[in-house]
């Protein structure tokens with residue numbers, strides 16, 4: 001075990017931040033000039049720009065462009081260090097967090113803790129669906145999906161069986177929210193334009209792309225008008241939209257869908273994408289156990305008006321992990337939450353404000369956007385002083401989406417590379433990032449096999465009644481992450 005705490009003699013106020021996403025990174029940057037020591041602990045080495053994951057999955061951009069290394073982003077911030085590790089415990093009595101990297105456990109002291117560990121995909125209690133329909137939350141997910149999409153075309157090229165070809169060339173995206181719409185639109189454009197003429201035995205333009213949702217509308221949070229526009233645009237691209245269709249089962253070769261009237265039907269499809277639900281980080285459950293704080297159905301922490309855990313004025317929970325009325329799970333919610341927490345710490349440090357005098361967090365809604373395809377997006381921006389929203393769609397909304405996402409991408413090199421890739425992709429319909437490695441596609445299965453092996457070892461050790469072997473097997477099991485807790489389900 002390692003203790004990563006600062007020696008007592010040189011001790012300044014210790015701020016620990018969990019997560020290097022929007023909430024964590026923006027909180028850390030806000031503390032740049034503060035007279036504190038900041039430790040940012042994250043289980044991934046980069047700051048991932050999730051809104052562009054669909055472009056990674058469909059070969060428009062490379063992972064480095066949307067996920068710069070966090071320690072390099074914070075390289076010049078001298079009061080800040082970055083630790084790689086997955087936080088698994090928070091000791092609120094002794095004010096420490098414990099994190100794990102491979103077999104190494106690290107304990108870090110904190111005076112102030114900002115937890116911004118985000119959310120995972122939710123399969124509504126059917127976690128085994130993940131094996132057949134990866135979600136879209138991490139770089140691994142996006143690269144695995146890229147491999148599966150392109151792999152389906154490759155397999156179809158080798159097949160001479162019509163039914164098999166149809167199954168391979170049917171792509172199903174589950175969840176018609178912004179991510180689902182973006183994925184469906186991009187798979188359709190890729191098969192129709194980028195891959196057109198690249199195969200000899202199959203015609204990629206004949207691929208079926210199905211976007212389905214249990215809800216009755218596409219892009220429901222954007223309202224009926226923009227939802228209808230997006231539907232029309234997707235249909236023009238050839239995307240089949242199936243609403244009021246709930247997935248009840250899913251396997252390697254397809255899925256079963258239940259209609260509103262209760263009838264069930266099967267769709268044969270090898271490549272499925274899941275973008276239907278979110279579940280807050282399991283660190284919320286750790287906090288509930290340690291502090292008694294309530295969680296909502298999606299596992300988000302019900303924080304107080306100052307984004308802290310009730311009774312713990314120096315434990316902030318921000319971003320996708322926090323449950324605050326009127327704050328959606330979007331980048332701006334996380335950025336503003338992270339900055340608010342940092343400002344509260346700064347104010348306390350300067351003796352300007354006691355925790356009990358903090359002004360409640362107030363979310364400034366800057367609007368929302370989703371792209372549908374090349375040259376097409378929907379945009380909704382609140383009109384100041386009213387409860388109404390300005391809505392637009394089409395080319396200008398799409399340009400707005402590009403500009404805004406460029407602004408929030410971290411690092412000028414990432415922006416420049418992305419700009420070049422966009423220019424190429426949107427002017428020629430070519431894609432520069434269509435490489436796929438076997439590991440990207442098969443890593444999930446390999447980890448699954450490893451986990452089964454560990455469980456077998458544990459069962460064997462228990463059957464043999466050998467306490468040392470049981471302890472060793474349990475330790476390996478924790479390191480390989482096979483004891484991940486089952487998660488409750490909720491919708492996006």
Ligand SMILES: Cc1cc2nc3c(=O)[nH]c(=O)nc-3n(C[C@H](O)[C@H](O)[C@H](O)COP(=O)(O)OP(=O)(O)OC[C@H]3O[C@@H](n4cnc5c(N)ncnc54)[C@H](O)[C@@H]3O)c2cc1C
Nearest residue numbers: 019020021022023043051087117118319320329330331334
């Ligand atoms: C595909 C997709 C598209 C999206 N598109 C948009 C969009 O167009 N516009 C928009 O505004 N929002 C969009 N969002 C939502 C937006 O990305 C999130 O709201 C935002 O990223 C939340 O920020 P966060 O800091 O709470 O969490 P995240 O950005 O998810 O960061 C979580 C961090 O915590 C780390 N972490 C997790 N668990 C642990 C642990 N136990 N120990 C240590 N570290 C841990 C992770 O490695 C990561 O660094 C999209 C999200 C997705 C998935």
